[in-house]
Amino acid sequence: MILITGSSRGIGEATAYEFSRDRARVIVTYYKDRKRAESTHRKCLDLSGSDGLLLELNVADDASINRCVRTVVATFSRIDVLVNNAGTLTWTRLRDQTADDIQNQVRTNLEGPIKMTRACLPYVTETIINIGSIAGKNGIKELTVCCATKFGLRGFTQALAKEEPNINIYSVNPDYVATSMTDFVGRPPEEVARVVVRAAKGGYAVPSGSDIDVGSFHVIRTSSHLALQSVYTLTAHPSNTSYKRHTRALAADACQPPIDSRNPCVSM
Numbered sequence: 001m002i003l004i005t006g007s008s009r010g011i012g013e014a015t016a017y018e019f020s021r022d023r024a025r026v027i028v029t030y031y032k033d034r035k036r037a038e039s040t041h042r043k044c045l046d047l048s049g050s051d052g053l054l055l056e057l058n059v060a061d062d063a064s065i066n067r068c069v070r071t072v073v074a075t076f077s078r079i080d081v082l083v084n085n086a087g088t089l090t091w092t093r094l095r096d097q098t099a100d101d102i103q104n105q106v107r108t109n110l111e112g113p114i115k116m117t118r119a120c121l122p123y124v125t126e127t128i129i130n131i132g133s134i135a136g137k138n139g140i141k142e143l144t145v146c147c148a149t150k151f152g153l154r155g156f157t158q159a160l161a162k163e164e165p166n167i168n169i170y171s172v173n174p175d176y177v178a179t180s181m182t183d184f185v186g187r188p189p190e191e192v193a194r195v196v197v198r199a200a201k202g203g204y205a206v207p208s209g210s211d212i213d214v215g216s217f218h219v220i221r222t223s224s225h226l227a228l229q230s231v232y233t234l235t236a237h238p239s240n241t242s243y244k245r246h247t248r249a250l251a252a253d254a255c256q257p258p259i260d261s262r263n264p265c266v267s268m
């Protein structure tokens, strides 16, 4: 049983399909986009050839988390893999973010996965994967709040791995992925999905608590010029304003050394 938060679209949707291709039973969850989630759920059933579940879940709402986990446990009695994927982003300078922008990102990206994990923990048999980000390993301007949540999520992953020796827990940290979050600029979400499924199967020789980076982190650490080049290869739409913004943000931060390079890490 694979429970994926925010699997109506984007990385969560691609991950749902990747697990389903592997014949796993997937619980698809959505926040606002029920229609899209219904289509994701149907495709999962077709791909896996087995049953699954479609549930509403707002990770920023305690009652919604409890309702979702109660239903999953009543139906399947266990969760083999929990993927904390749901996330949100307000891409602007801190001084232009409202209190609601900040609260929404902290609740969805950090508090949500923590509470979701706590609620699921008694029923998780194998693995928890937290979808982190390049923004959890490098401070990137105009992503201050997102960076704070994703750095926090990695800390949570590392600490929980020490508390729960019988479960494998990883942070999968993508760089830029072509979803609605980036105006569809970046690598295909399927690439991240494949890494998540491989991690869930224990396919990386790293200890629990590790980072599994997906993307151009090593490039970003070495040279701004190379970082720019690597972003260019990710998109066929150089006139896209969002793309220019990503490129600027990466270029500005590319010369920064990594803040935390001591945690066990594998780069994909």
Ligand SMILES: NC(=O)c1ccc[n+]([C@@H]2O[C@H](COP(=O)([O-])OP(=O)(O)OC[C@H]3O[C@@H](n4cnc5c(N)ncnc54)[C@H](OP(=O)(O)O)[C@@H]3O)[C@@H](O)[C@H]2O)c1
Residues within 6 Å of the ligand: 005, 006, 007, 008, 009, 010, 011, 012, 029, 030, 031, 032, 033, 034, 037, 057, 058, 059, 060, 084, 085, 086, 087, 088, 108, 131, 132, 133, 134, 173, 174, 175, 176, 177, 178, 179, 180, 181, 182, 186
């Ligand atoms: N795209 C990137 O470049 C990138 C890079 C690094 C990391 N990430 C991370 O990858 C994860 C997935 O992002 P994405 O790019 O796939 O974004 P996306 O396409 O915008 O999808 C976001 C998903 O999260 C769900 N969601 C949003 N708020 C929620 C809430 N309060 N409760 C439950 N679900 C909620 C959405 O549900 P509805 O559609 O039903 O509303 C949707 O399924 C996020 O954690 C993000 O930070 C993305």
